[in-house]
Amino acid sequence: MATPNFRPKTTLEQWRILQAVVDYGGYARAAEALNKSQSSMNHAVAKLQQSLGVKLLKVVGRKAELTATGEVMLRRSRQLTVLVTELEQLALNLKQGWEPEIKLAVEMAFDRKQLLPVLREFQLHSRGSRLIIEDTVLTGSVEAIVEQTADIVITHQLPRGIVGEPLSNYQMHLVVAASHPLAQLPQPVSPDQLSQYLQIVIRDTARKPVEAEGWLKAEQRWTVNNFTEALHLVEAGIGFCWLPPFVTSTADELVELTLAGSSRREGGMYLVLPKDEKTGPCARLLYDMLVSELTNMSASSIRT
Structure with missing residues (x-):
């Protein structure tokens, strides 16, 4: 200096x-x-x-x-x-009103690899603006929209009165290690059987989380910050967890459980502009690029 x-x-x-x-x-x-x-x-x-x-x-x-x-x-x-x-x-x-920094909040269940082609292209046109990519979970995604703490949000939950651009669907599979006692039980397992074992859950990123989603009846629960930590615990045979396929695809010796009445969780993802017409030109550019790439990807997956 x-x-x-x-x-x-x-x-x-x-x-x-x-x-x-x-x-x-x-x-x-x-x-x-x-x-x-x-x-x-x-x-x-x-x-x-x-x-x-x-x-x-x-x-x-x-x-x-x-x-x-x-x-x-x-x-x-x-x-x-x-x-x-x-x-x-x-x-x-x-x-000219170009933002020095923009924030993209992404629901953790969304596969980040889908973003890479867009971000690679956006970097060439960002004019030096900094991009912050923030993981959000459950009501943390809703909070980012309602409180407008992010410029762009990818979420599976739309707050009342908010519209979003539909993207590809997400899935969450119920998995345990092959050595876990739950893997030895006849399938499907009942909620009562599941409740007897340790569940690994991902921490809701909201300041005031609302536990309104997911199977949360297990008496024993460990909370972690991300899917990577959850996967390590599951692979070690410590507990069961709902995880997306893009996380478990490279894992060894995992078993997908069938839960009576709800073997999988799935739904749609949405791209949202929380600030609507107040969105700055840099954030708007990234949003338009995401819409172009991700909605085309979604349409392609539907056709196939």
Whole structure:
């Protein structure tokens, strides 16, 4: 970190001129490209070297070439000029109402791999805005919508009066380790049989959670923060849990239980703009990209 009294000896323009001399292979072509006189280019590079006290260029025949020191300094200078360009672009974006940060809240039961193509493309158009991706569970998703703490929400629950764009369905399977006593019982198992064993549940992310979903009658319950922790406990034979197929697909020696009257939990996912017309342009861009990709994916899965 620079000290408060630090004063740069060089200018950004000098570094840009050095870059141009190297990129265009000499002072003459660089001067023509930048619409400057060759003498001013020579003077700028000479001043840069004098200020730094190091040799950046050497003349070989009629061509200026970088010294070993010059190669290092040029590489770092490119990072500097890119950073300044991005900084100025960010200022322009903010002036135009472009958000410096947006939040995407995603229900944990949604397979994140579906987001990757969109996020890869969005990164190219985000103009430096930061993206926060937040896991939500159960009423935590509803809370993010009602309290507008996120710009975009992917949820399986729609609060009253809120509309959402339908996405692909989700599924939750009831699973235990093959070594677990429940796996040895005749199927389907009854709710009474299930209630005698430890259930692993995922913590509701709401500040005031409402336990209104899922099978929660087990006397013994352990609560974890995510599916990965839950899967580890299930694989160890410690308890049973409702988990989505994208989590269990790579797990070894798991058994899917059949519960009398409810062997699986499933439903639709929705894409929601909690702030509606107050949504900023960056969040709106990501939303439109998600709609285009994920609704097409949903339609494709229905056709097949």
